[in-house]
Amino acid sequence: MNTAEVVASTGYSAQQIRDLEALGVIPEARRERNGYRRFSDAHVRALRAYRDLARAVGPADARRAMREIRSVPADQAVALLCSFHARLSMERDQALAARAALEAIRAEASTDAEPVDADSMTITDLSQALGVRASTLRFWEKAGLVSPERIATRAGTARRYHLTAIREARITAALRAGGYRIPDVHRAITAIRELQDVSHSLSALDARLGAIAERAIALLRAGATLADIIESTPET
Structure with a gap:
């Protein structure tokens, strides 16, 4: 699919998609002879997982995680994601x-x-x-x-x-x-x-607990795609 289709599917702008590609959040897109990018369903899933991961742990840690899970051994990638769950629990x-x-x-x-x-x-x-x-x-x-x-x-x-x-x-x-x-x-x-x-404020703390629960759900949503990325990344 082309950039416009990814924009329509994910809600990211074309510039955001290019930036996230440059940052290593998603794999490098295939280039056609005319220089246009071609994306796959895996790119779309990764972008959606990144959105949930950023919601759960913040954009900076989410960007780092999306890069690292493709470059480190599987056990380290899994440990990184587990640390996010532990952080939310804490x-x-x-x-x-x-x-x-x-x-x-x-x-x-x-x-x-x-x-x-x-x-x-x-x-x-x-x-x-x-x-x-x-x-x-x-x-x-x-x-x-x-x-x-x-x-x-x-x-x-x-x-x-x-x-x-x-x-x-x-x-x-x-x-x-x-x-x-x-x-x-x-x-x-x-x-x-x-x-x-x-x-x-007790009510503010209750709101904080609700926000933590929403972030935990976002992390769980991202989990399946992140697990697929880890499993499909070849061991170096």
């Missing part, structure tokens, strides 16, 4: 951990515990507000769960918990009370820190 786990942390805050706020609404607190203030020992807060700090500021005093240094540290301590206290292990709490805290753009 993103989902992270979003779920962030959601669990926010749910824990809401549950903690609905209890009879003393409210934590100060702009900053000492370790004594925070331990009393959360109902935990100061040594527990120090342990959480050592575990990377809470990051208080250290301020100079006449006696040396003291911890000062500002809003972010107070919030992390609240999350940690709520999750620990709910039976979460320290590694699980650490994952939730990390999720909150890395997902600052959505951590304020």
